[in-house]
Amino acid sequence: MxxxxxxxxxxxxxxxxxxxxxxxxxLEEAEHTPTMGNLQLYSVIVxxxxxGKEALAPTHFNQPMVTxxxxxxxxxxxxxxxxTWAENRKAKPGYDNxxxxxxxxxxxxxxxxxxxxxxxxEGLGTCYLGTTIYMPQMIIDTLKLPKLVFPIATIxxxxxxxxxxxxxxxxxxxxxxxxxxxxxxxxxxxxxxxxKENLKENIQFVEINKKETLAQVFTDIRYTKKDNEIxxxxxxDALKKQGFI
Amino acid sequence: MxxxxxxxxxxxxxxxxxxxxxxxxxLEEAEHTPTMGNLQLYSVIVxxxxxGKEALAPTHFNQPMVTxxxxxxxxxxxxxxxxTWAENRKAKPGYDNxxxxxxxxxxxxxxxxxxxxxxxxEGLGTCYLGTTIYMPQMIIDTLKLPKLVFPIATIxxxxxxxxxxxxxxxxxxxxxxxxxxxxxxxxxxxxxxxxKENLKENIQFVEINKKETLAQVFTDIRYTKKDNEIxxxxxxDALKKQGFI
Numbered sequence: 001m002x003x004x005x006x007x008x009x010x011x012x013x014x015x016x017x018x019x020x021x022x023x024x025x026x027l028e029e030a031e032h033t034p035t036m037g038n039l040q041l042y043s044v045i046v047x048x049x050x051x052g053k054e055a056l057a058p059t060h061f062n063q064p065m066v067t068x069x070x071x072x073x074x075x076x077x078x079x080x081x082x083x084t085w086a087e088n089r090k091a092k093p094g095y096d097n098x099x100x101x102x103x104x105x106x107x108x109x110x111x112x113x114x115x116x117x118x119x120x121x122e123g124l125g126t127c128y129l130g131t132t133i134y135m136p137q138m139i140i141d142t143l144k145l146p147k148l149v150f151p152i153a154t155i156x157x158x159x160x161x162x163x164x165x166x167x168x169x170x171x172x173x174x175x176x177x178x179x180x181x182x183x184x185x186x187x188x189x190x191x192x193x194x195x196k197e198n199l200k201e202n203i204q205f206v207e208i209n210k211k212e213t214l215a216q217v218f219t220d221i222r223y224t225k226k227d228n229e230i231x232x233x234x235x236x237d238a239l240k241k242q243g244f245i
Numbered sequence: 246m247x248x249x250x251x252x253x254x255x256x257x258x259x260x261x262x263x264x265x266x267x268x269x270x271x272l273e274e275a276e277h278t279p280t281m282g283n284l285q286l287y288s289v290i291v292x293x294x295x296x297g298k299e300a301l302a303p304t305h306f307n308q309p310m311v312t313x314x315x316x317x318x319x320x321x322x323x324x325x326x327x328x329t330w331a332e333n334r335k336a337k338p339g340y341d342n343x344x345x346x347x348x349x350x351x352x353x354x355x356x357x358x359x360x361x362x363x364x365x366x367e368g369l370g371t372c373y374l375g376t377t378i379y380m381p382q383m384i385i386d387t388l389k390l391p392k393l394v395f396p397i398a399t400i401x402x403x404x405x406x407x408x409x410x411x412x413x414x415x416x417x418x419x420x421x422x423x424x425x426x427x428x429x430x431x432x433x434x435x436x437x438x439x440x441k442e443n444l445k446e447n448i449q450f451v452e453i454n455k456k457e458t459l460a461q462v463f464t465d466i467r468y469t470k471k472d473n474e475i476x477x478x479x480x481x482d483a484l485k486k487q488g489f490i
Contacts, residue, residue: 002247002366004277004359024417031414032249033358034373037467038412045422052424076426081419082463084429085438089460094470098477102350102378103468106398109351110373113278113358114249121247128279128355133347144425153351167283169276172269174326177290179297180389181321184329193330215334218327222282223348225339232343 004117008166010125011065013158018070018124026122030115039082041104042111045143047072059138060131060154069156074132074139075112077104080148095148101244108152116155125160128153134231136238147243168196249362253411255370256310258403263315263369271367275360286349287356288323290388291316304383305376305399314401319384320357322349325393340393346489353397361400370405373398379476381483392488413441
């Protein structure tokens with residue numbers, strides 16, 4: 001059985017080269033991921049150059065894996081290629097709207113995860129950078145993305161040079177609902193989160209951040225309302241500039 | 246090597262039961278997919294009942310696999326559980342915004358694709374229903390999704406009872422850009438799309454639809470500007486009602 005139970009996010013990479021042959025094999029294999037109407041509404045920008053990685057680093061808060069990884073992949077929602085195809089074939093594309101952005105983002109994210117499953121199956125290490133949608137305009141400018149193309153995911157890739165612990169996850173019952181959604185009572189929240197809150201590393205995480213609860217580390221420091229609102233505005237502005245809304 | 250090269254979307258399922266044990270094993274294994282800050286911003290609604298499937302069917306244009314599949318999974322972007330956790334832990338959640346919707350959608354879609362890769366690895370057949378975001382309010386009402394929960398993906402699941410052909414895909418060069426985006430010229434479009442356009446099934450597809458080009462089938466019939474704009478509005482309205490914008 002294929003398994004991802006022991007997967008780990010890898011942020012440190014060895015000097016070993018990721019061959020173009022292997023990379024292309026994985027990128028091509030991932031193309032067999034389901035896609036809307038078989039349109040493949042995504043593009044992948046492959047960054048291997050030092051200059052390219054240094055240009056991308058600030059858009060990802062200078063997290064070191066961006067410049068240290070041998071390969072950085074920026075996966076984009078892309079209705080440009082399909083629209084250009086249509087324009088070249090006596091057809092009028094109508095994909096400058098929010099639904100089309102969501103359709104292309106969906107294709108891009110499904111592709112991304114298949115790629116990661118495949119790459120990790122070969123022993124490669126990956127790190128998913130959620131920062132991609134935090135300051136998208138900087139990435140758009142850096143990678144010269146035209147209208148109807150939007151960066152959705154970034155993967156740093158290389159051969160692992162660390163052995164981090166496996167992350168904990170919530171019990172399955174925490175994420176599953178039968179037939180319809182059943183809301184979370186305080187009792188259920190205790191059932192689902194107490195084990196996580198009592199992990200040694202999370203107790204330390206709360207202490208280091210001088211907070212009272214683990215949840216406060218997330219709401220007050222890591223993902224704050226203020227930052228979320230500023231970045232929501234930035235993302236919406238970028239979606240307008242790229243012609244999706 | 247793990248491979249998805251021969252995967253096929255399966256829309257017809259045998260009578261064989263998908264055991265709860267196997268389903269739960271796969272749903273749990275998929276939890277090891279990367280997730281933002283290890284928050285797991287998704288929920289899965291499992292529909293097995295006849296009534297439940299019949300209630301969902303119209304939201305998916307009554308595609309027969311919704312009622313015929315033994316299992317229907319609706320994967321939702323979910324900031325409700327995390328927000329409830331925060332409120333129960335003296336923390337003030339700030340996830341009623343567009344960026345948070347995108348973060349949770351990302352988590353949900355990555356989870357969905359890992360689940361599909363794992364399920365297909367076990368021999369199960371899946372069909373991804375892109376219709377999930379076409380009329381989301383109907384799904385929200387049917388599954389009783391509260392605020393900060395939004396349906397993002399639907400998977401019908403069962404043991405295969407058909408052997409469809411493998412779908413074609415664009416050549417890798419069509420989706421890859423080195424260092425920065427290179428726009429698509431008419432020559433490149435010809436290079437990348439001619440093979441697809443000349444496939445026997447696509448020539449027939451154009452004829453059946455009484456169109457001149459394959460692209461026109463997409464722009465004029467399958468994914469029209471008018472439909473996209475109506476459904477964009479419906480999705481944005483639903484996002485407002487669910488508290489994300």
